[in-house]
Amino acid sequence: MSDAILNINYHETLDKIDSYEEYLSSVNMILDTQLWKKSLSINTIESYSDYLAIYSKGLYSKEAKNKIEEIKDKDREEWKLAKGKHTIESYTNYLKLYPSGIYSQKAKMEIDKLEKEEQQRLKDIEIAKEEEAWKLATEKHKLEKEEQQRLKDIEIAK
Numbered sequence: 001m002s003d004a005i006l007n008i009n010y011h012e013t014l015d016k017i018d019s020y021e022e023y024l025s026s027v028n029m030i031l032d033t034q035l036w037k038k039s040l041s042i043n044t045i046e047s048y049s050d051y052l053a054i055y056s057k058g059l060y061s062k063e064a065k066n067k068i069e070e071i072k073d074k075d076r077e078e079w080k081l082a083k084g085k086h087t088i089e090s091y092t093n094y095l096k097l098y099p100s101g102i103y104s105q106k107a108k109m110e111i112d113k114l115e116k117e118e119q120q121r122l123k124d125i126e127i128a129k130e131e132e133a134w135k136l137a138t139e140k141h142k143l144e145k146e147e148q149q150r151l152k153d154i155e156i157a158k
Contacts, residue, residue, distance in 0.1 A: 029059065036060040045071050046100070072102060079103040088114045 032055050039047040039060075048064040048071075055061060075098050082094040082103075091107040091114070098104060 032058045032060070036064075039064065039067075043067070043071075044100075075101045075103070079107075082107065083110075086110070086114075088118075 035051050035054060036059065039051040045068050048068045051058070051064050052061060058064075078094050078097055079102065082090040084090075088111050091111045094101070094107050095104060095111075101107075
């Protein structure tokens with residue numbers, strides 16, 4: 001749709017109307033254009049879908065459908081990147097760009113899964129550290145007993 005329509009002077013348009021039908025048509029065009037401008041400024045699938053729900057055959061219906069597809073394509077692209085990296089950060093970045101995107105629920109589930117895996121990994125590291133500390137303490141105790149026994153044996157041998 002031409003930028004000229006987007007920059008309409010509404011008062012001039014309404015002043016040039018000769019019939020009631022022209023008036024209704026002009027008012028409809030003005031409302032259509034205003035809603036389209038609002039949809040553009042919001043620039044989400046929802047905003048364009050709202051526009052199409054009211055103006056399914058409106059002045060900008062084709063552009064609204066194209067914008068929805070563009071957003072979906074970009075959404076899919078970002079999802080592929082996030083999924084390829086498979087990190088909490090990549091999924092979080094996806095959600096910042098597309099909080100209500102096609103894959104937003106999957107992204108949230110992946111974040112939860114990765115956070116749980118990280119918590120488990122940290123627990124496993126802590127357990128391994130504790131086991132190693134216990135093993136070292138046991139070994140130290142054994143060596144101390146052996147040293148005490150050796151000193152006793154030396155004392156007895158004198």
